[in-house]
Amino acid sequence: EVQMVESGGGLVQPGGSLRLSCAASGFTFSSFAMSWVRQAPGKGLEWVSAISGSGDRTFYADSVKGRFTISRDNSQNTLFLQMNSLRAEDTAVYYCVRESGSRNYADYWGQGTLVTVSS
Amino acid sequence: DIQMTQSPSTLSASVGDRVTITCRASQSISRWLAWYQQKPGKAPKFLIYQASSLQSGVPSRFSGSGSGTEFTLTINSLQPDDFATYYCQQYNSGWAFGQGTKVEIK
Numbered sequence: 001e002v003q004m005v006e007s008g009g010g011l012v013q014p015g016g017s018l019r020l021s022c023a024a025s026g027f028t029f030s031s032f033a034m035s036w037v038r039q040a041p042g043k044g045l046e047w048v049s050a051i052s053g054s055g056d057r058t059f060y061a062d063s064v065k066g067r068f069t070i071s072r073d074n075s076q077n078t079l080f081l082q083m084n085s086l087r088a089e090d091t092a093v094y095y096c097v098r099e100s101g102s103r104n105y106a107d108y109w110g111q112g113t114l115v116t117v118s119s
Numbered sequence: 120d121i122q123m124t125q126s127p128s129t130l131s132a133s134v135g136d137r138v139t140i141t142c143r144a145s146q147s148i149s150r151w152l153a154w155y156q157q158k159p160g161k162a163p164k165f166l167i168y169q170a171s172s173l174q175s176g177v178p179s180r181f182s183g184s185g186s187g188t189e190f191t192l193t194i195n196s197l198q199p200d201d202f203a204t205y206y207c208q209q210y211n212s213g214w215a216f217g218q219g220t221k222v223e224i225k
Contacts, residue, residue, distance in 0.1 A: 035214070045155075045163065045206055047214040059213070095162055105153040105210050107174070109162035 002026040002108045004079075004096045009113030016086050016117070022079040022096030022110055030054065030074040033099040035106065036081050038092035038115075046092075049081065050099070064090075086117045121145050121209050125217035131225040136197045140220045142190045142207035150186045151211035157219075158203045166205075167192065197222070 008020040020036070035050040049070040050059040058070050069082040079096055096110040122145040132138050142152065150170040155163040165174050167183040170190055180195040194201055202224055207217040 037214075044218045045208075045216040047216070050214075101168055101210075103151050103210050105165070105168045105208065106155075106163075106214075107165045107168075109164075111162055 002098065004098065004108060004110035006094065006096050006110045006113035009094065009115045011116045011118065012086055013119050014087060014117055017082070017084045018086065018115060020081040020083065020094055020096075020113060020115070022081075024077045024079065024096075024098070027098070029072075029077040033104055034072065034079045035097045035099055036070065036079075037095045037097050037106065037109075038090075039095070039112075040089075040092045043092075048094070051079070083115070086115075088117050091115060091117045121148060121212055121215050123207055123209055123215050123217040125205075125207055125220045127220060128218065129221045129223060131223050132197055133225045134197055134199060136225075138194045138197055138222060140192045140205055140207075140222075142185075142192070142217050144188045144190075144209055147187045148209045148211035151209060152183075152185070152190050153208045153210060154181075154183055154192045155206045155208065156201075156203045157206065163206065194222075 003025045005023045012018050033052050036048040051070045055072045067085045071080045093112040093114050095112045097106040098108040100107040124143045126141045152170045154167040157163040166177050171183045182193045204219045204221045206219050
């Protein structure tokens with residue numbers, strides 16, 4: 001069974017940092033690109049960042065470029081999101097997402113971890 | 120960047136109704152469109168890819184159509200479990216989601 005479990009969310013002050021983790025199981029992790037998608041309270045879905053299966057290519061939304069870093073450890077089947085210089089508008093549930101298909105849609109989602117940026 | 124616009128934002132319907140949600144792209148995305156269902160407090164669930172292909176395990180009352188810039192998600196004979204928010208997503212160039220359509224009980 002495909003499963004992704006996020007962790008690392010919490011309350012952080014503006015300007016602070018947080019590192020999210022996503023532990024994956026039930027599939028060959030290194031064969032799949034992965035993404036982070038976030039959802040602010042009461043709002044829609046926003047793609048944040050993506051990484052290739054090997055980890056050699058990374059992509060970022062303009063809203064987080066230069067502040068967030070996506071990475072992965074294929075030996076540990078784990079995806080990461082390092083978030084620096086956090087702002088109030090980064091407050092959201094962050095979902096770890098597996099990409100599939102010839103053009104990569106999001107076929108499996110973790111349960112999400114809440115990040116709250118507030119003083 | 121490609122923008123996705125869904126309509127309506129909210130839809131009131133009864134069990135047994137046929138409902139249709141529209142999703143428009145700001146430029147052609149061929150058929151690179153997916154649909155997701157989300158219930159309160161839960162992660163989105165993948166329903167349809169490539170505009171009309173049903174993900175395994177998704178009930179056949181769900182169907183998708185369209186190409187280019189205009190797409191629809193249709194739910195035939197709405198069931199109690201279908202009351203939720205639905206999102207379209209283009210994956211032709213990066214990812215972009217529609218703002219969501221909430222299907223509520225009339």
